[in-house]
């Protein structure tokens with residue numbers, strides 16, 4: 001069984017992002033970039049399926065600029081067998097990514113496509129759902145447990161106030177939640193071995209997809225700065241301030 005995993009190159013989660021001076025976007029110049037954390041969980045899940053003898057091949061795919069190759073090499077070092085880079089300098093919005101992923105899925109014919117539930121840069125939480133809809137396949141989003149059966153997959157989903165388990169017929173699209181697994185630490189020999197694994201290139205034009213953006217970002221702003229607090233001498237003063245100044249009592 002083949003598994004296709006989508007991995008996005010994003011600003012590293014440890015970086016405190018800055019907004020560009022003109023408020024047009026986030027500044028990514030000279031900023032550390034890494035694989036989207038939810039996509040690491042997606043790769044890890046695919047690798048565990050392979051280790052359990054349930055998956056036979058893992059194909060990692062990334063769309064975007066040349067440096068996405070680094071993200072794909074990380075996926076290969078984690079255990080993916082080969083990689084596909086849909087190379088473009090164009091801005092890619094979730095619908096465009098979903099259309100590209102659909103074309104890759106049609107060519108590769110995997111039984112499972114695994115994505116992160118959201119990319120930590122755009123926080124869109126759309127690509128998995130759109131990909132499933134475009135393919136006409138079942139979708140299991142926010143997966144915290146994945147159990148592969150014969151021709152189907154049971155997905156436990158984190159929903160408000162509890163867990164929901166759904167059974168999907170294959171092929172299906174899954175998106176990963178934080179508690180699905182803990183991605184492995186990549187060891188140096190695996191990083192070296194990953195350099196020799198196949199990484200194929202394609203482009204939106206090759207796949208016949210128009211990636212023109214449908215949305216325009218009007219403004220990006222930092223959260224309002226919090227003003228400094230004051231120290232109160234005792235509980236009575238606190239109560240008086242809450243009553244008379246904050247007027248919350």
Ligand code: AMP
Nearest residue numbers: 006007063115116118119124125126127
């Ligand atoms: P989003 O809908 O943008 O929050 O992204 C959800 C998931 O879609 C990510 O966790 C990735 O698995 C996948 N994805 C989004 N953009 C890309 C991209 N450019 N290349 C590969 N995968 C992507």
